[in-house]
Amino acid sequence: MDSNSNTKSIKRKVVDQLVEGYEFATQLQLLLSHQHSNQYHIDQTRLVSGSGSVSGVPDPVDELMSKILGSFHKTISVLDSFDPVAVSVPISVEGSWNASCGDDSTAPASCNGGDSGDSKKKRLGVGKGKRGCYTRKKRSHTRIVEARSSEDRYAWRKYGQKEILNTTFPRSYFRCTHKPTQGCKATKQVQKKEQDPEMFQITYIGYHTCTATDQTHAKTEPFDQEIIMDLEKTLAASTAQNHVNAMVQEQENNISSVTAVGAGMVKEEENTNGDQSKDYCEVSSTGEDLSLVWQETMMFDDHQNHYYCGEISTTSHQFGFIDNDQLSSLFDSYCA
DNA sequence: GCGATTTGACCTGC
């Protein structure tokens, strides 16, 4: 074993973790800036009315998040200068990066054997040379949803399809339409279920960092909902969940529930009223999620356009449906 | 003409 390559491997893992932390912090910033802006605006308005102007007063949340992100960025930059090879993902100040050098704007010069400029856009001969190097993305922030439609409120662009071993149906690969313009690195994989071809298993990888500027997105996708779905592991959702537990109890007689055993195996439980309603969705988690013993959380079913809340443990997930009114109450009480 | 999809080739990680 080459100690040098081992060191590079370790560095790479460190950088991966830092980059992941950077992304988490970015997402947290989005959440906090959105939630906090409302409250902060109210507070500042009170100050304005009470004791004069507060213009120029920095938002403490933004300030703190900027420091956190800056810290991540500096650390990664230091590692980058220490060993550029170890840093496979060019970091941008805005918190998004391109994990694949197939991206037009930021491909490292090392791609395609060191070619630079527009040479990477050209195919280096059919069947020869590199078709553009890339770093396969780590499976972080993976969310698995089952739905009867593979469509959701985002604009996706299909970039590949693959036959998967021991499966009847091919897997389709989608990336966010806004990737070229906004660097959004969200991707999803869609595959029909073996047992039920009517159902799709949709794996969402990464978060949307694009802004909701397109019409299809904006008209059906309130920002609050996006935040909840994206930050299912956050304390925000956990804390907020406490406020709706009682309300959810009232709903439980009217819903189906799903228990996910492990990370993907699903057992549907009989509804109390015997109704095999399909009004549920399933979530599976990455390994790191499963390290949690119990976690109260929320999730959003894109297809059903419903929120579910419930508990996640290392061995099972249970969710119950909550309606929009409950969701509003939840947010009101949480943000109060 | 342009954007989306298809599909075979290429690349990476295990």
Added chain:
DNA sequence: GCAGGTCAAATCGC
């Protein structure tokens, strides 16, 4: 070496 993920030229559809 293999399976899965991604690229990018070719093709399609509006």
